Amino acid sequence: MKRLKARATPPLASSPASPLVPPRDLDERTTGGDSASANAAGDRQSEHISLTPSGRTSADDSLRPPAASRNPKAPPLPSRSYFSARHDRRILLMALASGFPAVLVALILLWSEPQPARVQWTLTVVIIGFWLGFSHAVRERVVFPLQTLSNLLAALREGDFSIRARGAARDDALGEAMLEVNFLGQILREQRLGALEATALLRTVMAEIEVAVFAFDSEQKLKLVNRAGERLLAQPAERLMTKSASELGLADCLSGESTRTLQMPFAGGAGPWEVHRSTFRERGAPHQLLVLSDLSRALREEERQAWQRLVRVLGHELNNSLAPIKSIAGSLESLVARETQPSDWKEDMRRGLGVIASRAASLNRFMEAYSRLARLPLPRLQPLSISALVKR
Template sequence: MANSSFEKRIFTTVLWAILPCYFLAIFLLWYIDTSFYLQALVTIFLSAIVGFSFHHFYYDIKDQFISLANLVEALNIGDFSLRGKAEEGQSGHSDLIRQVNKLADSLTTARYDFKESQLLLAKVIKQIKVAIITCDQQGKITMVNPETELLLGLNESKLRHKTLTDVNLGQLSKLSSNSIEKLTFGSRTARWHIFKDGFRDQGKQHSLYIFSDLDLLLSQQEQEAWKNLVRVLSHEINNSLAPIISLASTLDKLTARSDIDLEDKEDIQSGLKIIQDRATSLKHFLAGYRVLTHLPKPKRQSVDIIPVIEQLVSLLNYPVKLTLPEQVIIMVDVAQFEQCLINLLKNADEASGKNSEIDLLIKVKANQVLLYILDNGPGIQNLDNVFVPLFTTKTQGTGIGLSLCKQIIEGHQGQLHLANRVEGGCQVEIILPK
């Protein structure tokens, strides 16, 4: 009895409740003195009613439990669209159906909330400007965000199932969370803030790594500080230069009409001319730095940069050797990109000297374009200050060319690096997203 099904136990209980009454009625029917045919007919009729009632009761109970089982099974496999029909009024069976329907509604709402949260998280991970990597228990990469793809130069499909050692990040497992380390992440060597944590996915332990580029952050803050400084200095100095130029011009005119001795007059006018010329030159010098503080946001569009580079090199007429693929289409502001190349090629030509060839080559990766400019000059003595505004090693330099180039490239979500070559000369590396 204990091992029989629930439906059979209910059926047996009802059977034991009805059968005594049935047998009592049959006994009384046959006990009284009446016709045999009537007794037999009534007995058959009662037996048929009892048998039909038992049959209907058993299969009705069974169908109800099958319906409930189907509802619960649908919930178990994630199909929350099925609903049970509950009878009006209060009963245990109707309440059970209503609760199952409410459970299905709650699970449907939870599924939509979960999907919306996943979509929001995916958007945040896609747009956030930090590198994110997750690994399984074996140390194999399971997920990366677009920023990581950009840094490593590989798509997520190619990074999946690779280990951290395969991408030269094997030392991460030995580092502690919230540490600052100098690492080579793909093609970028910088100081990184590393956050490590663990999480479980489908019952398995995973590792989470988040990398923040501190050098890039400091560079952006430094550029903003220089912009503010140049903006304030330009404003204050221009306010002083304007009246100096005006007064020098006025005094020069007054001196020309005065009765001063000719030799003294020439000396005074010569001095005023020097004051006016130097003030005007200083004003033009400061105007060059205004470019750093008023550089507009790039108007990026899909462009094949190969003909742009070829046309620019032919116009500049520098001795440049081009090693370019047939086509490279990226999103750039053509005017700003040309201005950047003009400054870099001019620097390379001045550093190399006359009749010394400059190499310009492009390499294309999965989601990156790498542009190199190589010269044969003496190299750079102070690499730490090359992007600092006002710093220059040239006698006629202004110290804004490389700062402007860096600002243009970073405005395109790219990177600009300078390094001295082992064989001599300087290497400029521009990394742009494809």
């Protein structure tokens, strides 16, 4: 079976006291390629990991989480020294036991025949040396790939998805195990990259939206705020973090109905505000998401449109009433200005003044109707009989 080699790497942070020898000849596989080319190990080319002076790999540092954030709550692995020693000893004893009968027979035959003592002792040392050497070689051949797999899995557990095992192929059982670990690292790497891209997109959206977004933990301590929230409270995020909702003046927003309109003055605006509150969980702990939307701009726009509609209606009604009044008044003025009046000028004058009075009364009723509409009381919610309403 082809021996799997690995380049020496520093001990992993998850097990600083691990007595295992780090794997040698680890390489970094390129992220490209399809699944068909991954099945043929001989056709694939590996890119070696370049080690920095500190011993860490310099490739794909952007995909590795900070040391303080790598599985902070992950339970520590049990010590592997005792298990490895037992396994090493068991393999060594089995190798020694498998060769012991042959060595014993060879020594009996060697010492049973009359030979010079120098020859007998030399052959005895050679036989025992080869026996012990091959036994230790068998032990290394069995144990070393397990150490390589252990370090690869520990690297995945620590969030380092750039390390790959060389010699992963489908022509033997151990090669298939290495190949599956490489596939697992590639999948985790792609998932980590997708999560980083999604997080970057979310941060960009949060920074650009015009609504203030706050996130509070179970103790109502601020954990997240966007730029609109900073402008609303007139403070940078560094000063706002870990402050309580009461210190920020947002305690009233975290109580009451989840969706409502609230009038509250802040350093960055006076409102009114539309409040949306929801809950989410992060690492099992409940959090509250608070979104404040400034309604003043929307209300001003709606008020402007309402005034425009009102002015159009008033202008239309005034034109309908004033145009006939102006026309009839001009006709009556020209009639009065004549030197000789017609015989029926009084009748024309009476009809013209009647039209003017009618139009003025109509305009007065229109203005009174709008005045009553402006003085309507606020609606009151109360039970209503639908059957009686339908009968009416």
